[in-house]
Amino acid sequence: MQTVEQSLRALLAEGAQDGRFGPGSKLPTERALVEQLAAPRSAIRRALETLERDGVVIRHVGRGTFLTEAAVQQVDGAPADTSPAEIMQVRLLLEPGVAALAARVATQADLDRIGECLAGGGASEDFEGFESWDARLHRAIAKAAHNGLLMNMFDVLNTARALPVWGTLKRRTSSPERRRCYHEEHTAIVEALCDRDPEAAAAGMRRHLEHVSDNLLGRH
Structure with missing residues (x-):
């Protein structure tokens, strides 16, 4: 069974592939992620803290959580230097x-x-x-x-x-x-x-x- 962190990473990877998430994209709110991943809010917050430490997201107080350029480059697929x-x-x-x-x-x-x-x-x-x-x-x-x-x-x-x-x-x-x-x-x-x-x-x-x-x- 996937952990909440794994489920969140999978959600971001899928979003990068289908175009919903690119560098600088704003993630859904914690409340929305609770509903999407069927997970407690405390678990969502811990997962986001881990992703922030890993450089996948950056959080701005009062503005929300945003995907970093490094996160997109971690998605398997096209080389990062594709023009x-x-x-x-x-x-x-x-x-x-x-x-x-x-x-x-x-x-x-x-x-x-x-x-x-x-x-x-x-x-x-x-x-x-x-x-x-x-x-x-x-x-x-x-x-x-x-x-x-x-x-x-x-x-x-x-x-x-x-x-x-x-x-x-x-x-x-x-x-x-x-x-x-x-x-x-x-x-x-x-x-x-x-x-x-x-x-x-x-x-x-x-x-x-x-x-x-x-x-x-x-x-x-």
């Missing part, structure tokens, strides 16, 4: 094909989950909220392909998106206008998935990622 250009090269190779496969084999439950992520991103008014839903949307599409090996590859890719260099660049190049544009592109991808159109799903994903790459890396 944004490398990340985008792999995404462009992998994700259009993933979208095409998902269009063929996604269940209605998969499409419902993808739709929830799309709606969450559309309702997000700040950078952190949109980025979190963006990562969840892309991961939900990958899960809808129902291929375990492919999912493992995608999760390695997603750990790269949690590296500090990626987050810093995304924040610097983000704007409300770009987020609205990305949401429109996401909408086109999801519509193609719901239409069971592999070619349109792949093409939509490729256009979206090329646009992201242009904005991040300054290519035209």
